[in-house]
Structure formats: structure tokens, C-alpha cells
Amino acid sequence: MPLTDQAKIQIVQERVFIKKVCRNCGALNSIRATKCRRCHSTNLRPKKKELPTKRA
Known part of the structure; x- marks a missing residue:
């Protein structure tokens, strides 16, 4: 079930x-770790900001 409410997505x-x-x-x-x-x-690297796409 995808989220539609912007507050919940944030x-x-x-x-x-x-x-x-x-x-x-x-x-x-x-995020503050050194x-x-x-x-x-x-x-360390920042985590990727993309949602993974589903593969068929």
C-alpha cells in the first residue's frame, strides 16, 4: 500500500x-557518525536516497 500523505512520507x-x-x-x-x-x-558514505524498484 503506497503512502499518499506527505507528512507520513517525510x-x-x-x-x-x-x-x-x-x-x-x-x-x-x-548521520552524525564519523x-x-x-x-x-x-x-562512511551517505545512504542512497532512492527507493528500490520492483523487478518483475
Whole structure:
């Protein structure tokens, strides 16, 4: 069921997309993180902001 309410979409985007991903181990970290919580690497990237598309 797709979301149509803009307020709910904004909440979901904040919860899901505003994170950083470790390039070494793939762990999700907070957006303010400077080091990975799992492997302590500083090689972090922001999470991609696109929803995955369904494949048939």
C-alpha cells in the first residue's frame, strides 16, 4: 500500500534514508557518525536516497 500523505512520507524518509553506511562492513550508522560503530572505520558514505524498484 503506497503512502499518499506527505507528512507520513517525510517521516519515513527521515527514518529510512538519513543514515550513513560503512563501505567496509556495510553497517548502518547515524548521520552524525564519523566512525563505524561495528568496525571503527572512517570510510562512511551517505545512504542512497532512492527507493528500490520492483523487478518483475
